[in-house]
Amino acid sequence: MLVMEMMSLLLFIAVCLVLLAGFPVAFSLAGTALGFAFIGQLTGTFDAAFLEAIPNRLFGIMTNETLIAVPLFVFMGVMLERSKVAEQLLDTMALLFGPLRGGLGISVMIVGMLLAASTGIVGATVVTMGLLSLPTMIKRGYDPKVATGAICASGTLGQIIPPSIVLVLLGDVMSSAYQQAQLNMGIFSPETVSVGDLFVGALLPGLLLVGMYILYIIGVAIFKPQAVPPIPAAERAELNRRELFIRALKVLVPPLFLIVAVLGSIMGIGIQATPTEAAGVGAVGAIILALAQRQFSLAILREVMRTTVQVSSMVFMILIGAAVFSLVFRGFGGDEVVAEILHNLPGGVFGAVLVVMLVMFLLGFILDFIEITFVVVPIVGPILLAMDLNPVWLGVMIAMNLQTSFLTPPFGFSLFYLRGVAPPTITTMQIYRGVMPFIAIQILALSLLALWPQLATWLPKVVYGG
Template sequence: MIEYLSLFLFLAAVFVLLMGYSVAFSLAGTGLVFAGIGALTGHFDSVFLEAIPNRLFGVMNNEVLVAVPLFVFMGVMLEKSKIAEELLDTMSILFGPMRGGLGISVTVVGMLLAASTGIVGATVVTMGLLSLPTMLRRGYDPKVATGVICASGTLGQIIPPSIVLVLLGDVISSAYQQSQIDQGIFSPETVTVGDLFLGALIPGLLLVVAYILYIIFKAVVSPSSVPAIPQEERDAVENIWGKVLTVLFPPILLIGLVLGSILGGLATPTEAAAVGAVGAIILSMAKRSFSLSVLQEVMRSTTQVSSMVFIILVGASIFSLVFRGFGGDDMVRDFLTDLPGGVWGALAVVMLVMFLLGFFLDFIEITFVVVPIVAPILLAMGLDPVWLGIMIALNLQTSFLTPPFGFALFYLRGVAPESISTMQIYRGVVPFIIIQLCMLGLLALWPSLATWLPEVVYG
């Protein structure tokens, strides 16, 4: 009976979320209400409620999570300093002579912006505001233009340094330790954010290459849908290579310093994020776009995003604790282990559920609510933690692109002109969804795409 209460708890939380209530308070509220009902009926041990303060203190005392507001600050500061706008203008002139050059520019800039912000919404909105009017004015097919922007915007899920990977790294590390304890293994080995950053590099870069190859394919089979930039517009720019160097080098150097310090073991993710935040301020000053009003705006945006992340984490911690108190983790374990196909059958079901949840929940809720429940079970079945983390990130990235509920589609719809129909956006992302699914299948067939680099670097 008690296990069914955990199922009712989950369904109640989903119902409250669909009613439109705040995610953090929906999770915490339903958890506390069910805990109270369980305690009154004798189906819930009050020890779990007493553990809530310690759980929340552990969240607030987690040094890895301090990297989140610092990475957000870095990304917002780079956005406000107009670096993304300059990058797009410069890259479009550089690739302008070839058909599809502007689309390739959007993909490359989207990758760099994803690496600097790590936030899908910010990247999609920024690229939509900057590049969509330009692409439409130059004769791009609206479906191709919107598809490229949505797809390149979601690269923030998988291209390090990504906030998604920072949060996943913390959760996967805890899940790995829990799976070891459940098996009676007491090992000092753990999974770090650096492991996930390294594991995501090859799949992320392969995705970027696949996007570019698709744009080249469109240029061959349908040249009119991705025209080149007019010659007179390119001729108007003097010293293009000098401009490329001055515009492209600083953000790449900053991203390289942040990533290199983490991957080289010279700094923790939090320390590297602090370097990135200071570096973003220096770049903004060098661009002469830094001011007190800009700093206030950046700090306000950082506070809003960081508060959202941490309040959701608090609510999810309470929810997952009550869920475990009702024996929900045992019910999920029994369900997954009894599925046909063994570990692959369990993985397929988990990935499908996460994919569907990605229509309604952001990656933060899924990372904090679903992953802590299913990851220890899958890891105990023998899956590699780094590979599992990258599979989850790639799966959620695909979910955010998929109609009719993909988050990236909503973000672009909010800034796209009325001349662009919602159906054009939906049709535009279909080829990129196919690319994503192929990449997911490729990663499933060859886990070494995610595990090889961490093994080489960290042994």
């Protein structure tokens, strides 16, 4: 038994080392797991019955209707990116908040929130915001640290604000983990947790985070006004109030309508739809929006579809690789090892959650959210949920925790995205220092969510009852 436990730990360490070496994630997960399974067969420490379950597991993945939402939401996000919605939103918001100190920073936060709720793709949001708003903010005299920090923070909102691809994938995994936890406790119930539950549960924490970001920008404007100057009056005088109001309506209404159509259909405004159906609404809405912006053509459609296929193929290949890894890990008794470790931690449930969150935070430096969702959550999810934790609250905590690791130097993914498009005059150290206050805000928001789980659980109860 001790040999099997050692093999499970060695398997996890080997996968991390292979990933750090730069090999493709999907093939690293499956290849390393199958290699260990072969060694286990030779040494008699692995049960081949787990490998026999692989075809059924893969068939279940490919026939999972919930996961159809992934390519649809990716299509929606990429199409909106091509329709230049972000560019028009930023220009208009800058004029609206221009008279205020910190107005450009507030504009970046609001546009980042709207893009997060429209696209749900962190990399695309950070790159778009970096290309469009960073040169403008630096030109207007903004402190580079404040400007880069605001852009990185607003870009990662796509992790937590629905409809988020993170929440789609996490919802599917959490549903399986919840059912496994019930089976482990001897409970046979049809009750489960859905992607829609996570979407609704993440709404209030996401808006709270946006509000805290904006309050920070206002605080900088009060205590350090030279770091966030207003737009010069000469530039603002180009449009009168009536023209600005009309322009704001034209720019804001289409994306807001799309957001309401997607989230409203899930939350039951009109007819209650599944996340997959809502993703279909979003994809069609994105095409209509591109047509209205005169940014739609067969060439653009071909490019968007090609990108959608590439991203979706990557996600599903990682999911298949993670499924193989998960089965082999369980075949070595790895889930029992993790359960024993978590149950023996000091502090009980709080200690177990704290350690899991810390491990996920650190893994966020080297792994993308997809790998963490498919590899780590299936292992620790059933164990934590068996401790009588609310699955919606746990899912939102995990999403917000991964968002924090995306911001944290030196390995935060959003920092790399911004570094890739930032002008040479912006140093990496300025970007690192700029995100520090936003990391503190993230940790504060995560602490508030841990102290008051109702932030994530209240709205789903109101929407779905119970």
